[in-house]
Amino acid sequence: MRITQEADYALRIVYLLAKNGGLLDAATLSQNAGVTERFTVKILRKLMAGGIVGSKMGARGGYSLADDPKNVNMQRVIEAIDGPVEISKCLDSEYGCTRMGDRKSECTFHLIFAKLNKSIADKMSTVTFDTVIDDDFDVAAILEKF
């Protein structure tokens, strides 16, 4: 039940980009996030694929948020890195656990997993970066919704 270390790093990288506003190069992000530069770049590419980050090539280039911070949330960032938030493979449509309506034998847990999963995903999507980068953000205000 852990997000990967890579997703954890990604949250911190997105935080830096959101806080900064403009372009930041990979070296700067690497230093500030405490992640090696190559690994930082790998993470940035996944964030770009997820539409969260954009880049400018060439000298004086760098990375920036590709969307409004209020549209970027924990769920989006984590899913860009780790893939869908799914607490059991029984929720994976590829896996094909279709016994949802039939609470017999081994799939007694399908609906329970599904609802729990939705709850987790919903909470993660509540944490948007416009709030997180606010210096005076009221932790309680975000978290009491949980």
Added chain:
Amino acid sequence: MRITQEADYALRIVYLLAKNGGLLDAATLSQNAGVTERFTVKILRKLMAGGIVGSKMGARGGYSLADDPKNVNMQRVIEAIDGPVEISKCLDSEYGCTRMGDRKSECTFHLIFAKLNKSIADKMSTVTFDTVIDDDFDVAAILEKF
């Protein structure tokens, strides 16, 4: 963000034991849960270590729940197998992220992780096996609390 396959199996094994009430041997549990017998035994040992399951040795022996089904919940079972439910290693006391009150640099996320984690754990502990084994259990009744 997944529980392990082993924890998933464990939930189904505990379900069988709770549903049955009395002793069931490893072979029977293995067949009904769809898990190899050796792996079933490995899981049962972790459940015993967590105080969830007890055993009777010798011929006609087997395993049974060691606690009232209403005291056995998803969180307990998952933690007996996978260890503490922690969405980030920053929540692990061994890891020593002590910057909780100091929302600077990389630990901007500590309080957010902590609260989200508590929410997940609380929801898991809501799903107790007395309810799950009830044939007529009202899925909505458990899940709408989520």
Added chain:
DNA sequence: ATTAAAGTGTACCAAAAAGGTATAGATTTG
């Protein structure tokens, strides 16, 4: 008592995932 049917304990192993690195190339600014 003996034997067969259970559970016990430790250790081992292979595959997959996670975490991280290397190298060669493309683009832009000055």
Added chain:
DNA sequence: CAAATCTATACCTTTTTGGTACACTTTAAT
């Protein structure tokens, strides 16, 4: 053109996961 910076693919190592082997102990039934 040269330096700064991003792009793309592939590779490698370590850890975790999932699962197995084997020798041993306990109990029930005969």
